Amino acid sequence: xxxxxxxxxxxxxxxxxxxxxxxxxxxxxxxxxxxxxxxxxxxxxxxxxxxxxxxxxxxxxxxxxxxxxxxxxxxxxxxxxxxxxxxxxxxxxxxxxxxxxxxxxxxxxxxxxxxxxxxxxxxxxxxxxxxxxxxxxxxxxxxxxxxxxxxxxxxxxxxxxxxxxxxxxxxxxxxxxxxxxxxxxxxxxxxxxxxxxxxxxxxxxxxxxxxxxxxxxxxxxxxxxxxxxxxxxxxxxxxxxxxxxxxxxxxxxxxx
Numbered sequence: 001x002x003x004x005x006x007x008x009x010x011x012x013x014x015x016x017x018x019x020x021x022x023x024x025x026x027x028x029x030x031x032x033x034x035x036x037x038x039x040x041x042x043x044x045x046x047x048x049x050x051x052x053x054x055x056x057x058x059x060x061x062x063x064x065x066x067x068x069x070x071x072x073x074x075x076x077x078x079x080x081x082x083x084x085x086x087x088x089x090x091x092x093x094x095x096x097x098x099x100x101x102x103x104x105x106x107x108x109x110x111x112x113x114x115x116x117x118x119x120x121x122x123x124x125x126x127x128x129x130x131x132x133x134x135x136x137x138x139x140x141x142x143x144x145x146x147x148x149x150x151x152x153x154x155x156x157x158x159x160x161x162x163x164x165x166x167x168x169x170x171x172x173x174x175x176x177x178x179x180x181x182x183x184x185x186x187x188x189x190x191x192x193x194x195x196x197x198x199x200x201x202x203x204x205x206x207x208x209x210x211x212x213x214x215x216x217x218x219x220x221x222x223x224x225x226x227x228x229x230x231x232x233x234x235x236x237x238x239x240x241x242x243x244x245x246x247x248x249x250x251x252x253x254x255x256x
Contacts, residue, residue: 028186034178034253038170039191042163042247045240046155048196051124053144054095055134056116064099064111071099071113074138081137082119085130091120116141128236147241152195159193159243167249175253183254193245200245 029035057074061067079092096116102108119134121127127145135142149155168182175181192202 028250029252030254032254033183034180035186036171036174036251036253037248038167038174038251039246039248040163040167040170042159042161042166042245044155044158044162044243046149046243048124048147048149048238048241049122050150051121051127051145051147051236052118053121053127053131053146054116054118054142055131055139056096056114056141057139058112058114058141060102060107060110060112062110064101064113067111067113068099071115075115075117078134078137078139079117081133082130085133087119087121087130091122093118093120114141121145124238125236145236146197147238148196148198149241152198152243155241155243156193156195156200156245159245160190160247163245163247164188164249167247171249171251171253175251178253179256180253181256183252185249186252187248187250189248191246191248193243195243196241202246 055078057071057078059067059071059074061070082092083089094115095118096114099111099113102110102112119130121130124145124147131142131145171182190200190203193200
């Protein structure tokens with residue numbers, strides 16, 4: 001036989017009071033507070049201090065060995081010209097090497113060899129002269145340049161600070177319109193962004209409704225193109241690179 005025990009009224013009332021006084025664990029706000037979620041964007045600009053471009057050579061021959069040897073000789077001439085121009089060996093990197101048989105078109109039966117290198121310019125304003133140099137040395141494949149900063153985080157952090165200030169300003173405007181005030185910050189999420197051709201991956205949201213990343217996926221690299229005829233006095237317009245970042249901030253508002 002089961003016995004039923006009754007909780008005294010005073011004890012039950014005390015338990016309910018304790019539950020109502022504690023913080024709302026799901027929302028992270030106290031009972032008298034209101035949750036406000038704000039999304040904001042920040043921006044900052046900086047002048048790029050390095051440039052990268054890709055250059056290469058395609059050669060054709062009746063045998064794979066001959067195509068490869070001719071290609072090796074030409075790429076060596078291009079690298080030598082870059083080093084004479086003042087580019088250090090550590091700033092020249094091989095990106096792709098290939099030899100393949102051609103089974104269609106006018107060159108059917110021949111072999112195609114290609115070698116692509118990536119060049120990093122520590123003085124981006126000289127990139128235009130370097131491009132002209134490699135084409136004069138025989139490069140017939142060219143892509144770029146990609147202008148960037150050696151310390152991208154420095155500019156990105158300025159953009160994130162700008163985003164946070166925007167989020168706080170918007171939260172204060174909401175609170176003032178509602179006759180409330182900002183009590184505290186509950187949650188800050190880095191939602192990613194973009195700096196020139198570089199993408200910042202956002203942090204995964206704690207809320208299941210926001211699992212999808214805000215930052216778009218990085219695009220594939222641009223296709224390599226046949227280099228145009230070099231022009232004397234080629235110039236490189238450095239300009240500035242903008243950082244755009246996004247954040248989400250949750251605030252707790254309380255009555256004034």
